Amino acid sequence: MTGWQQLPDLAARAFGGGVVHASDEFFAFAADLINDHPPTFTPQSFGARGQLYDGWETRRRRPRGTGDDHDLAIVRLGAPGVIHGVVIDTAFFTGNYPPAASVEATRLPGHPSPEELLAAEWTPVLARSALTGDTRNEFPVDGGERVHTHVRLRIYPDGGVARLRVHGEAVPDPALLPEVFDLAAAENGGTVTACSNMFYGSAPRMLLPGLARSMGEGWETSRRRDDGNDWALVRLGVPGRIQLAEIDTSHFKGNAPGEFRLRGIPDACSLDSPGDWVELLPRTRAQPDTRHRFAISDAPKVTHVRLDVYPDGGVARLRLWGSIAEKQRRRLAERHF
Ligand SMILES: NC(=O)NC(NC(N)=O)C(=O)[O-]
Incomplete structure (x- = not known):
């Protein structure tokens, strides 16, 4: 990617x-x-x-x-x-x-x-x-x-x-960003930097504005025939502390994942070192065609989030609501202006 x-x-x-x-x-x-x-x-x-x-x-x-x-x-x-x-x-x-x-x-x-x-x-x-x-x-x-x-x-x-x-x-204008906003949203600079498979639907679509109107507007992998699982790595628009995650399987009925998991990485430099990942949402049962919302407490500041789906399937939207430090806001303002 x-x-x-x-x-x-x-x-x-x-x-x-x-x-x-x-x-x-x-x-x-x-x-x-x-x-x-x-x-x-x-x-x-x-x-x-x-x-x-x-x-x-x-x-x-x-x-x-x-x-x-x-x-x-x-x-x-x-x-x-x-x-x-x-x-x-x-x-x-x-x-x-x-x-x-x-x-x-x-x-x-x-x-x-x-x-x-x-x-x-x-x-x-x-x-x-x-x-x-x-x-x-x-x-x-x-x-x-x-x-x-x-x-x-x-x-x-x-x-x-x-x-x-x-x-x-x-590059969003920080003056227009509320205290808590979707750090993963494409319009706030979030991007999918890698993913295991996007046979039917592209993973960056999960970060687009609004709700998906059909299965065709989300991320969908092919059916896995091995023991592994599919995943997507999101670089947040701005590093921050996630407070609420929304994983939306809307429209994926016979092809939603069975479970999912969210992990964050505190620092982009250690992307290759799995030990540094922090659990945001442990492996959790998923329902088809559902907007799942999970409160995340005490999360540290992270730069990236990895969504794992087990074993495969479709996700319409991924929203990661959180807040950023004053220093990040100033940095964003410098970039924006
Ligand atoms: N056959 C065409 O496409 N002709 C013309 N365009 C349209 N839309 O009919 C043209 O010459 O620009």
Whole structure:
């Protein structure tokens, strides 16, 4: 689980992202750029304006060469964060993909309007780059530690893009974090750094906002045929003391784990030394399709939590509510600002 592609998609609808402006949406709405599901296509499906596409598609520029050489869409990230890579996916756009695109980002406080965003100053994230049609065009980004709240996708000169993915690390504003918050939540910077198996459903989904609407929105392993058990390792957004754990098996009925266990690690440096793990929740019986809540008392400060499921199965959400020290809050503020 290394590589920027494994980091959460900060722009995704499931992460709370939104499309706030598009210069043109003649053929297909820009809102579909951030759909969670992979792009789909039905050939020979025509609406009133032309072939239907799952993505954003602008009209052909007429007349050409008038100086206004591109279309643009502005996307609000679900949480402020550091961008490590973008994917401009032109799936199914073949004779109508944009030959080039660029991405910029900005950081505006509060809840800016489209007008304020259009007037904002933007920092380049991806210089104008050539795209290939019907392809996941992947671009790593090295923008240092700069935290952004919005991105602007420009396509040259026009055409269709199925999805825009903006992978990175969420960096929450500590002024907006209450005393006790979900230290594992993706929007608070929590990430899954390793896991035993994610055959049916990806483990980082357990940390997404809100409740899972179906089995397809959680972590699901394949059936184990050995004596081992499945597990996922979560790096907390901020090291802290966990007071309440929620392990949600909603929608997993014939495929929930039989039991689970939570252990924490007080210090990231000793990840390899199992002796340092502290028990947060001993091996405990699980019920299918249930939001389990467990009070955790006297937990030390931990940086990581390992969820073990016995022997395998699905978990929709993992929430680890806790508090952080004043020093951590100051450190987060430095990072955020
Ligand atoms: N066959 C097409 O896809 N044509 C056009 N697009 C749509 N959506 O119909 C176009 O030229 O951009």
